[in-house]
Amino acid sequence: MRLGVLDVGSNTVHLLAVDAHRGARPLPAHSHKAELRLAELLDPDGAIGPDGVDRLVATIADALQAAEDKGCEDVLPFATSAVREATNADQVLARVRSETGVDLEVLTGEQEARLTFLAARRWFGWSAGKLLVLDIGGGSLEIAYGIDEEPDAAVSLPLGAGRLTAGWLPGDPPDPIDVKALRRHVRAQIARTVGEFARFGSPDHVVATSKTFKQLARLAGAARSGEGLYVQRELSRTALEEWVPTLATMNAVQRAGLPGVSEGRSAQLLAGALVAEGAMDLFGVETLEVCPWALREGVILRRLDQLTP
Numbered sequence: 001m002r003l004g005v006l007d008v009g010s011n012t013v014h015l016l017a018v019d020a021h022r023g024a025r026p027l028p029a030h031s032h033k034a035e036l037r038l039a040e041l042l043d044p045d046g047a048i049g050p051d052g053v054d055r056l057v058a059t060i061a062d063a064l065q066a067a068e069d070k071g072c073e074d075v076l077p078f079a080t081s082a083v084r085e086a087t088n089a090d091q092v093l094a095r096v097r098s099e100t101g102v103d104l105e106v107l108t109g110e111q112e113a114r115l116t117f118l119a120a121r122r123w124f125g126w127s128a129g130k131l132l133v134l135d136i137g138g139g140s141l142e143i144a145y146g147i148d149e150e151p152d153a154a155v156s157l158p159l160g161a162g163r164l165t166a167g168w169l170p171g172d173p174p175d176p177i178d179v180k181a182l183r184r185h186v187r188a189q190i191a192r193t194v195g196e197f198a199r200f201g202s203p204d205h206v207v208a209t210s211k212t213f214k215q216l217a218r219l220a221g222a223a224r225s226g227e228g229l230y231v232q233r234e235l236s237r238t239a240l241e242e243w244v245p246t247l248a249t250m251n252a253v254q255r256a257g258l259p260g261v262s263e264g265r266s267a268q269l270l271a272g273a274l275v276a277e278g279a280m281d282l283f284g285v286e287t288l289e290v291c292p293w294a295l296r297e298g299v300i301l302r303r304l305d306q307l308t309p
Contacts, residue, residue: 002029003303004072005296006063008104010039010082010138010162011211011265013056015063016296017070022307026300032066034059035264038082039139039162047088053095060100076299078105080112081139081160109156113142115298117151120207122301123293129204132197134279135294136212136272138162141190141279145197152200155193159186161212161265161272169271173251182271186278194282206285208235209294211265212272217290218260219243225260233290237280244273 001021007014014033020026036059041052048056060077067075083089084106097103107115113135120133133151135142139160144151168182208217213235218224220239223231247255247270256266280288 001073002071003300004067004070004075005299006060006067006075006077006102007296007299008038008056008060008077008079008083010080010140010160011035011037011268012138013059013063014296015066015075016300017067017072018300020300020304022304024304026297026304030066030070032063034062037138037162037264038086039160040166042082042086042166045087046085048082048086048092053092056092057096057099060096060102064100064102075102076105076303077102078107078299080107080137080295081109081156081158081163084108085139085158109140109142110154112137112140112295113144113154113156114151115302116142116209116295117144117146117154117298118149118301119293119295119298120209120291121146121149122297123291124205124207128207130201132203132206132283132285133209133291134207134213134276134288135209136161136275137210138268141275143193143197143279145200145203153197155196157189157193159189159275161268161275164271164275165268172267173249174270176248179248179270179274183274183278186274187282190275190278190282197283202284206283206288207291208276208288209291211262212269213276213288213290215260215262215265215269216240216243216273216276219258222290229292234287235276235290236287237277237285240273240277240280244270244277247273 017030018026141159144154146152217235222233252267256263
């Protein structure tokens with residue numbers, strides 16, 4: 001069957017169509033996405049403004065048309081932190097439902113972490129042992145740890161690259177004082193969670209998902225995306241620590257000229273790098289591996305698991 005997963009994230013609205021059946025590996029068939037950056041469209045009261053809601057409704061309608069055009073039998077729609085934490089979330093969801101017919105499932109932060117962990121476990125398999133999985137989105141950071149398909153611990157922190165850029169780094173390039181303040185804030189937030197994971201012992205394999213980690217790994221010398229999914233891509237803490245001071249001196253246009261950095265994400269890259277660096281340092285991670293699968297694949301895999309054999 002052909003399934004579509006509609007991910008209303010803090011940065012993008014992304015429809016991924018896959019060909020899949022129970023027990024098989026989902027094969028990507030089509031990708032349709034638009035950058036809305038909902039995390040940056042919140043007003044001072046934390047609500048998504050009228051223009052943002054208009055754009056969201058129109059983008060979802062376009063994604064539904066793409067799903068129909070590509071023959072999707074079912075679409076699994078969900079939203080993450082930007083919608084979850086908007087003060088007018090109920091009104092936004094009601095309007096999306098009335099104008100598009102889509103009933104968005106709003107995932108909790110813990111659900112995001114658990115579904116992303118499932119995707120990473122299926123990608124790397126049982127031989128990877130105990131996994132520590134890190135995911136930096138536009139609105140939040142997810143951390144999960146475990147040896148099975150369900151993690152033993154899973155948390156979500158409000159440390160997304162888009163959220164932090166909008167709230168902490170107004171300058172372009174940013175003021176060094178702001179960068180230092182953000183670094184301190186990020187590490188204080190992450191440090192509160194370390195003990196919850198430390199009691200399970202050291203992981204056998206550390207994995208990262210998300211566009212932020214992919215771009216940081218590319219900067220550190222990892223293979224280009226065009227070389228395929230199955231090329232191993234790693235990011236070392238040493239390489240990341242060398243890049244952070246450089247990124248802090250650059251503006252968004254300059255960062256967009258770096259290898260693997262997209263124009264749409266360049267403004268957020270420094271904040272994402274500070275989160276990645278803080279997480280790797282505080283969890284004692286020297287090197288991690290980038291996983292091609294993440295939350296969308298986790299949603300698809302969970303849906304396939306529920307099909308009757």
